[in-house]
Structures are given as C-alpha cells and as structure tokens.
Amino acid sequence: MFKRIAFILLALISFEGVSQDFSSLWEGYFSYFGIKDVSRGNDKIFAASENAIFTYDVFSNEINKITTIEGLSGETISTISYSEYFGLLVVGYETGLIEVVFDDGEILSVVDILEKESISPVLKKINHFNESEGLLYISTDYGISVYDLGQLQFGDTYFVGDGGSQISISQTAVFNGFMYVATSSNGLRKADVTNPNLIDFQQWTTIVSGSFIAIQKVGSKLYAVAQNKVLSEVVSDNLSPLFTYATLPEDVRSINLNLVVTLKEDVFVYDENFNQIQTASTNEEFDTDFTSATISNDNIYIGTTTSGVLKTTPENSQIYDVILPDGPTSNAAFKIQTGNSELWLTYGEYTVSFNPGPLNSRGISILRDSEWKNIPYDSLLTAKNLVDIAINPFNPSQVFISSFQFGILEMNNNEATVLYGQDNSGLESLVLPNNPNFVSIRQTASKFDRTGLMWTLTSKADRALKSYDPATNQWEGYSFSELIPNARTGEQGFADLEVGNGGMKWLASYKNGVIGYNTETEQISNVFSEEQNMPSAQVRAIALDSRNQLWIGTNKGLRVLFNTSNFINDPDPSVNEIVILEDGIPTELLSNQFITDIKVDGSDNKWVGTLDSGIFYFSADGQETIYQFTTDNSPLPSNAISDISIDSESGRVYIATDRGLVSFSSGGTKPQETLEEAYVYPNPVRPEYDILGFDDLNNINNGVKVSGLTENVNVKITDIAGNLVAEAQSRVNQRSSRQNYNFAIDGGTGIWNGKNLRGNVVASGVYLFLISDLDSFETKVLKLLIVR
Structure with a gap:
C-alpha cells in the first residue's frame, strides 16, 4: 500500500x-x-x-x-x-x-x-x-x-554512437555486470552497467560490427540476432552462430529461462541452452502473420496482424484459441451511419481530390446491441472501396452502400444481394475518350427522402444525380451539363448530399462549390466564388437544419446559406459567415478550418468535424460553442475527424477519426410526433444517485430527464401542492444558453438539475411535470418521486 x-x-x-x-x-x-x-x-x-x-x-x-x-x-x-x-x-x-x-x-x-x-x-x-x-x-x-x-x-x-552520435538501438540486455546493446547498423556494444559515467560515449565498446535486431539474456547465456537472420550465442564477446532462420524474426524476447523467437509464420521456444521445446505455426484456418509472442504456464500467446491473440498449448501446438475483444475490423472508418438501432462502418476511401486508388477491400462492420458483426470483402460480391451508407427508413433491413469504383451494393438482413453497375441499373461509368472499355462507377453520397426514394451521386458522370425506388426498381438520372459541360474534367467529385424541400437537392462538390438542383423543375445553380462570399469552391460537407438553413463546410471555413427557398431563382445567390464575439472582438467562426463533416442533432445544434482541430458542438445559431473536443481534453484518439453520425433516438454522437471510433452522449434527442411516450427518469430519484444540484445541464449523467417531448412544448414542474418549482420552453430555455437555466429543453429531451426558482435543491416529495404542446395543444402529466 x-x-x-x-x-x-x-x-x-x-x-x-x-x-x-x-x-x-x-x-x-x-x-x-x-x-x-x-x-x-x-x-x-x-x-x-x-x-x-x-x-x-x-x-x-x-x-x-x-x-x-x-x-x-x-x-x-x-x-x-x-x-x-x-x-x-x-x-x-x-x-x-x-x-x-x-x-x-x-x-x-x-x-x-x-x-x-x-x-x-x-x-x-x-x-x-x-x-x-x-x-x-x-x-x-x-x-x-x-x-x-x-x-x-x-x-x-x-548516446552510444561514435563521437556520442545518436544511433538506433534495437534492444538492450544486462549480462554479467555489463549492458549489451544491439544497434540497427553499428554492431553490438557494451559498457559496465555500474559505471557512473555511461553518458560518456567513450565508455562504450564495440564488440561485434554489423546490424542487429535483438540481444537477450536467458539464464546464464546471452543470445543475439543479426540482420542476416542468424541467431548466435555471445561467448566472451564473440559470436557463436547457432541457427539461421528462413525469414528475419519479428520479435525476440526472454521469458524466465526461455528464449522466444517469433517469425511471421512460426514461433520457436527454446530453453537456456537453445534446445527447442515448443513451436507454433500458421495454418489454413489462421492464415495470418505473427508479430510477437510470450509464454505463460507453458502456453504460447501469439500476437497476429489479423486475428488478435492466438493461444496454443504444448499438447497440441496447431490448435488455437482466439483471444479477441469485440470490435470493428479496423480503426480506419471512412463513413459511419446510424439507423434502426445499428451503426454501420465502411472502410473504403478516396483522396481529397477524389482519386479512388489504390482500391481497398476491407469489408464493412455493423454494431448492433453492443456487439460487432464484421463482414469481409469476400462476402460482398467483389465490391471494393465501399464508402457511403444509406439505410432504407421504410425497410431498415435493406441497406445500400456506395462503392467508389463499382457502383452500389444492396444488402438485405446483412447479406449482400445485388451489386448495381452500369449493366443492371441506371448507374453510369465515367468515360475515357481513348479507352471505351474502361469502367469506373464512382458513387459517393446516398440519402433517402420522405417518400422512400434513394438519391445518390456519381462523380464524373453527366447525370451525376440519380434516384432509385427500391419498391419499383426504377432509376432516374438528372444531368448537370448546364453547369458542368464536361463531366469528366469539369468536376472531380461530390462529397455530400442533402435532400431539401420543394424538390431541392443540395450537393457538396470539389470544383463547383455548393450545387442546388431542383428535380421538379430541373433547374440548377451554385455558389462557389469569393464574390458569393465562399472561402473556397472545395466543399466537403453540407447539412440542412430544421429552419431549412444550409450549413456549408469547406476546406477553408464555414458558411451558411440562409435563403434556400429562393436559391434557384436568385440571380445573385450568396452565403454568410457566422460572426461571433471573442473577448469583445468580432471573429469569423472556424475561419480557415478544413471542415470534414457537419451534422445537426435533435436540438438543431451543430456538430462540426475538422481535419486537425477535433470536433465542435455549436448552438443552433452557431453563437455558442458548447464543446470543443480534442485529444487533449477528451477520449478522441485523433483530431482528424472522418465522419459523424447521430442516433436521433438516444442523442449519442458517433465520431469516426483516422485512429478509431468513439461516441459521446450529448442528450440532444429528436422530438417526437406526440407526447404519448413521454417519461421522466430516473424515477424515483434516490439519495445514492447524487444527480441533483448540478449546474452543468450538458452533462446528461446529472439531473432529472424528461424524454419523448414534441418539437414545441412548455413544461412546468410543480410540487404536489401546485407551487411552481421550475419551467422551460422549447427553443427558449436551452442547455447551451449563458443564462445557466435550472431546467432546459433541447429537442426531445428536457433536463432539470433539481433546483427550484430560488436556486435551492428541492426537498423530498412528489413533483409533477405538466407538459403542453404549444402547436397541437396536447397535454400530459408525469409524476416524479424524489427521496433525499
């Protein structure tokens, strides 16, 4: 202790x-x-x-x-x-x-x-x-x-190099009072480990020249492995070669009185005198590469590149137990999508300039009920470079996954059923003038509208926007030739898609800024230039909020298109920056930031991902920064945000980075159509919960929550005698406000910190939540018991 x-x-x-x-x-x-x-x-x-x-x-x-x-x-x-x-x-x-x-x-x-x-x-x-x-x-x-x-x-x-230079050290070993050092290109060196002046390079002696990857003490013996794949015993500072491996060992270590040598396909365990006592090898069932190994209770535990840790016993060295925590196939999720209580991950990719190569075949991953299902490439009808995901809201077991090379993959009940290409759908390949047989169907974003049509984007095709009706198998295409005469050279690709009102479809493009296309009138327009207040024509993300305002993320900053309704007919469309006050000085929000994604939560607040500054959470109008999460103040494994997806039912925000996936419970849930399923929790509130009296309503682990609210409600909290304790209204009392409300409503969830109008924590008793929908006049009363 x-x-x-x-x-x-x-x-x-x-x-x-x-x-x-x-x-x-x-x-x-x-x-x-x-x-x-x-x-x-x-x-x-x-x-x-x-x-x-x-x-x-x-x-x-x-x-x-x-x-x-x-x-x-x-x-x-x-x-x-x-x-x-x-x-x-x-x-x-x-x-x-x-x-x-x-x-x-x-x-x-x-x-x-x-x-x-x-x-x-x-x-x-x-x-x-x-x-x-x-x-x-x-x-x-x-x-x-x-x-x-x-x-x-x-x-x-x-610094043990000649003249005190910095040289690469592979391993060290303390043996018979000396420290032995294996260097990558400067031989084996040693020095008296008790020498108080080892910082002096002259105290170090080179005993053998060459390149070495390992030096290990095993009992009374010292072994070294050279770059030439030869394992030798070090005897009186001379090498006595013992064995030459077929490939260079990946890992060499001493465990008690054993030497463990790991190659890509084999593990060898030796005793102190270099007698082989155990071995393990890859096989047809586990066709992987070994990276490292250790032993415990005579069992070998082997790290691999694709199968986690494999455990084998001395009795049967070719039978493996897999030790592998549940998780996705890779940390490099490119796009993520929530829906139907699931989270889908794809690992395909394209460059910033929409180059698909080299194509990858990493499969997909699905998170359901806290368990992962990883579907490999060989089960996906040869579809490589899988990128965007669209879950059919009218048939959630049907999912469409865009391939940035091969078209669109349809999956039903987690099984790949159809790969749509130019021969069996309305999808089109880009056309190379000198190579008519070349096929590359570069699908990116896909999204369903309220009628059940799926809208999807094809890069470098004239009819870049297409719709597909899964109920009738009908495809429709819409040409952008009025704006982009040459589809192959006039645009690199489309990163994002939003389905708006009145037939409007919004596209984020690489060369042409934000493109608005009305599929009912077949009219097209765009904003891309400095004269239109765009910081760049390269748009990476777009998002429509509940007020029909289009938030635009470019590689050089953030903009908002307020006039979306008249965009097509506006002869001079323009966008606006969000100006905030920092220490009393007007400042452009996210100026010059490379924005990778924008998502709107159930509270109409904005989640904005960036290339190197983490993720921001803004109030609905962008004036309040509720959170900025980076690797310094949160569990984000990287500040490079790849994608964001929000579970509208739970308010959980999933954040994909280039080093892994995490999620954050924000509490900003989607409003419901009626108050039928509204409820208060935890109920009762017991003393051991310790959730009352907190001021930070953004921490959803604190306070009392009322969930299942509609879009525009007023909620009064009274004691059993009818005395008003707290009150909040949608769009007025919000958690992000600087007013530090005791009770606030964001989207479909309200949070009360348990304080009354005077700022004191309420006493034990029964409290009533009187909920009124201000649009439909629907009402509901909920009871809460507090025990302190």
Missing part, C-alpha cells in the same frame, strides 16, 4: 497530470485484430493493438480493455512491457510518448522524450523496454534512456 501511495504522490509531482477517465459520457469502439506487441505478468496477458490495449486473465479468461476512454493517448503504440514487481504496464509510442498504467487503472503520461527538443521527432520511437534492478532501459532510435520505476522519474540518456 505504501508503495502504491508513493507512486501516486510522485506522479502528481513529476508529471504533467493524471489521465482522465471519460467513461461516464464516452464510449470507445477500437479494433483489436492487429496486435503490435504482447507482454505477460501476474497471471495476465497484455496485448497492444494500434492504439488500444486489452488484458486477458489466464485463469478466468476475463478480458478488459484499456483505451482512450480510460485515459490512453490514442497515439500509435510501438511496444509494451509489464513489471510484475511494480505492478504496472509501460506503454511506448512511436512519437516517444510513454504511459504508465497501474493495476488499479491509473494512467500517467510521461512526456520527457516526446518533448525533448534536442532530439529529432523522427528518432523518438520507443523500440524496446528492458527492466533490470528497478530501472527501465528504453531503446529508441536516438540511443538509450533510463527510467527509474521506483521513483517514476528519468535518469540519464546514453
């Missing part, structure tokens, strides 16, 4: 801070198929994927996850090592960041290497950890740094 307390006190003194636990409002959905490194200790196996970790109890088989939700950075992990003596896991990153994870879940960020200005960022990758006598020797691409695990602080750094 004393040691644990000392750790925390030292950490608070020595480091920038303790990582926060965001598990109350946030949830993470990371991929664990590709394992970077494994470690063992205290009857657990630790496995690191790209930027998340899971633990596996070898006796209970229990799996626990450690992600950005628990406080990890979200950066790319390069290696991990568990210290049994100190009860902590050390995580090394490609950036030089180190994080220390204690057994109780506490996480400390160690930034000394990351922020070291005298070392180039490209040399800071953590290659290996070697624990000896309470010290952790950290191998990097610049040299060796020493970290005291007992004091939780850095010691010296050794």
Whole structure:
C-alpha cells in the first residue's frame, strides 16, 4: 500500500497530470485484430493493438480493455512491457510518448522524450523496454534512456554512437555486470552497467560490427540476432552462430529461462541452452502473420496482424484459441451511419481530390446491441472501396452502400444481394475518350427522402444525380451539363448530399462549390466564388437544419446559406459567415478550418468535424460553442475527424477519426410526433444517485430527464401542492444558453438539475411535470418521486 501511495504522490509531482477517465459520457469502439506487441505478468496477458490495449486473465479468461476512454493517448503504440514487481504496464509510442498504467487503472503520461527538443521527432520511437534492478532501459532510435520505476522519474540518456552520435538501438540486455546493446547498423556494444559515467560515449565498446535486431539474456547465456537472420550465442564477446532462420524474426524476447523467437509464420521456444521445446505455426484456418509472442504456464500467446491473440498449448501446438475483444475490423472508418438501432462502418476511401486508388477491400462492420458483426470483402460480391451508407427508413433491413469504383451494393438482413453497375441499373461509368472499355462507377453520397426514394451521386458522370425506388426498381438520372459541360474534367467529385424541400437537392462538390438542383423543375445553380462570399469552391460537407438553413463546410471555413427557398431563382445567390464575439472582438467562426463533416442533432445544434482541430458542438445559431473536443481534453484518439453520425433516438454522437471510433452522449434527442411516450427518469430519484444540484445541464449523467417531448412544448414542474418549482420552453430555455437555466429543453429531451426558482435543491416529495404542446395543444402529466 505504501508503495502504491508513493507512486501516486510522485506522479502528481513529476508529471504533467493524471489521465482522465471519460467513461461516464464516452464510449470507445477500437479494433483489436492487429496486435503490435504482447507482454505477460501476474497471471495476465497484455496485448497492444494500434492504439488500444486489452488484458486477458489466464485463469478466468476475463478480458478488459484499456483505451482512450480510460485515459490512453490514442497515439500509435510501438511496444509494451509489464513489471510484475511494480505492478504496472509501460506503454511506448512511436512519437516517444510513454504511459504508465497501474493495476488499479491509473494512467500517467510521461512526456520527457516526446518533448525533448534536442532530439529529432523522427528518432523518438520507443523500440524496446528492458527492466533490470528497478530501472527501465528504453531503446529508441536516438540511443538509450533510463527510467527509474521506483521513483517514476528519468535518469540519464546514453548516446552510444561514435563521437556520442545518436544511433538506433534495437534492444538492450544486462549480462554479467555489463549492458549489451544491439544497434540497427553499428554492431553490438557494451559498457559496465555500474559505471557512473555511461553518458560518456567513450565508455562504450564495440564488440561485434554489423546490424542487429535483438540481444537477450536467458539464464546464464546471452543470445543475439543479426540482420542476416542468424541467431548466435555471445561467448566472451564473440559470436557463436547457432541457427539461421528462413525469414528475419519479428520479435525476440526472454521469458524466465526461455528464449522466444517469433517469425511471421512460426514461433520457436527454446530453453537456456537453445534446445527447442515448443513451436507454433500458421495454418489454413489462421492464415495470418505473427508479430510477437510470450509464454505463460507453458502456453504460447501469439500476437497476429489479423486475428488478435492466438493461444496454443504444448499438447497440441496447431490448435488455437482466439483471444479477441469485440470490435470493428479496423480503426480506419471512412463513413459511419446510424439507423434502426445499428451503426454501420465502411472502410473504403478516396483522396481529397477524389482519386479512388489504390482500391481497398476491407469489408464493412455493423454494431448492433453492443456487439460487432464484421463482414469481409469476400462476402460482398467483389465490391471494393465501399464508402457511403444509406439505410432504407421504410425497410431498415435493406441497406445500400456506395462503392467508389463499382457502383452500389444492396444488402438485405446483412447479406449482400445485388451489386448495381452500369449493366443492371441506371448507374453510369465515367468515360475515357481513348479507352471505351474502361469502367469506373464512382458513387459517393446516398440519402433517402420522405417518400422512400434513394438519391445518390456519381462523380464524373453527366447525370451525376440519380434516384432509385427500391419498391419499383426504377432509376432516374438528372444531368448537370448546364453547369458542368464536361463531366469528366469539369468536376472531380461530390462529397455530400442533402435532400431539401420543394424538390431541392443540395450537393457538396470539389470544383463547383455548393450545387442546388431542383428535380421538379430541373433547374440548377451554385455558389462557389469569393464574390458569393465562399472561402473556397472545395466543399466537403453540407447539412440542412430544421429552419431549412444550409450549413456549408469547406476546406477553408464555414458558411451558411440562409435563403434556400429562393436559391434557384436568385440571380445573385450568396452565403454568410457566422460572426461571433471573442473577448469583445468580432471573429469569423472556424475561419480557415478544413471542415470534414457537419451534422445537426435533435436540438438543431451543430456538430462540426475538422481535419486537425477535433470536433465542435455549436448552438443552433452557431453563437455558442458548447464543446470543443480534442485529444487533449477528451477520449478522441485523433483530431482528424472522418465522419459523424447521430442516433436521433438516444442523442449519442458517433465520431469516426483516422485512429478509431468513439461516441459521446450529448442528450440532444429528436422530438417526437406526440407526447404519448413521454417519461421522466430516473424515477424515483434516490439519495445514492447524487444527480441533483448540478449546474452543468450538458452533462446528461446529472439531473432529472424528461424524454419523448414534441418539437414545441412548455413544461412546468410543480410540487404536489401546485407551487411552481421550475419551467422551460422549447427553443427558449436551452442547455447551451449563458443564462445557466435550472431546467432546459433541447429537442426531445428536457433536463432539470433539481433546483427550484430560488436556486435551492428541492426537498423530498412528489413533483409533477405538466407538459403542453404549444402547436397541437396536447397535454400530459408525469409524476416524479424524489427521496433525499
């Protein structure tokens, strides 16, 4: 206990801070198929994927996850090592960041290497950890740094190259009083580990020249592996070759008195004297690459590139148990879409300039009832580069997925049934004048309207806008030739689509700004130029709000088109920036930001994703910044936002980044048509809930919620005697307001902090919620019991 307390006190003194636990409002959905490194200790196996970790109890088989939700950075992990003596896991990153994870879940960020200005960022990758006598020797691409695990602080750094130069260190080993160092191109070197002046490069001696990937002590023996794939014993500072592998080992480590060597297709376990005692290999069932391996209770645990961790026993080394937490196939979700209590992910992609190559075949993932279903490419009718998703609201089991090369894939009940191309649909390929046989059907955004028609966009085709009726299998196409005479050269592609009122369809284009097309009158217009107040013609995202205002995200900032109703007939259409006051100075909202996505929630508030500044949550008019989430203040694994999708029923916001998927419970739900299903929760409010008296109504874990409200309501809260306690009205009392209301309504949800009109927390008793729809005059009364 004393040691644990000392750790925390030292950490608070020595480091920038303790990582926060965001598990109350946030949830993470990371991929664990590709394992970077494994470690063992205290009857657990630790496995690191790209930027998340899971633990596996070898006796209970229990799996626990450690992600950005628990406080990890979200950066790319390069290696991990568990210290049994100190009860902590050390995580090394490609950036030089180190994080220390204690057994109780506490996480400390160690930034000394990351922020070291005298070392180039490209040399800071953590290659290996070697624990000896309470010290952790950290191998990097610049040299060796020493970290005291007992004091939780850095010691010296050794630059062991000629003349004190910075050279890449693969591994270190302490053997017979000396530290041996395997370097990437400067041979094996050693120095007296007790020498107090190891920062002097002259104290280091080269014993063997060449390039080495590993140096490991196993009992009374020392082994090294060279770049030429030869494993040797180091005897009196000379190499005694023992074995040449078919391929270069991926990982070499010492576990107790065993040497474990991992190749892409094999794992070999040797005893101290290099007698092979166990082996494991890939097979037809698990055709994957091995990355690392460890042993525990004579079982081998193998990290793989595509199958998580494989466990095998000495009795049958070719029978594997798969240890794999539930999660999506990859962290690189390109587009996401919620609907029918599901979340769909695609992994296809195209460049900023809408180049589809190289085509990928990563399949799709579906989250349903907190479980993931991953559908591989070979089950998707050869459709590659799957991008946008459209769920049929009239038949939710029917989903259409755009391929930015092969057309549109139709799925029914999670099974691929039809791939629509130019031969079986109204879709069209781009036409190359000198290659009439070339086929490339570049579908991007698709969206259903209220009548059940699906609208979809085809890049580099004359009839770029098409509709499809799933009930009749009828296709219609609409030409943009009036605005874009040459479809192949006049436009690169369309990133987003909105279905508006009166036949209006809105398109986000690469070269032509925002295009408005009326499918009833077949009229077309656009805004793209500086004269129209557009910061750029390159539009990445658009979103219509409940007031029929079009929010426009470009690669250089944000704009709003207020006059959408008369856009087609307006001879001089223009857009407006949102001007806010910062310290009393008028400032353009999101000026010069590369905006990647915009979504409107049930409260008409705006979620705006950016390329490198995280995600913003604005009030309906953009004047209030409710949240800005970045990697510094939230579990976002990256500030590069790929896509956003909002579950209108729960208010949960799903955020895809280039390093993984997370979600945030915002509470901004969609209004209902009637008050029939309105309810109050939690009910009763018990003392142990501790949810009353808070001022931050944006934290939906606090306060009393009334859900299922219609679009325009007034809600009065009274005590049982009829005395008014609190009151709120839609569009007036909003959570984002600076008025700090005790009771506020956003969309279909109201939140009350349990305070009365005088600002005091109410007493125990029964309270009435008197709900009135101001449009339909429907009313409803709900009862709430509070016990304090």
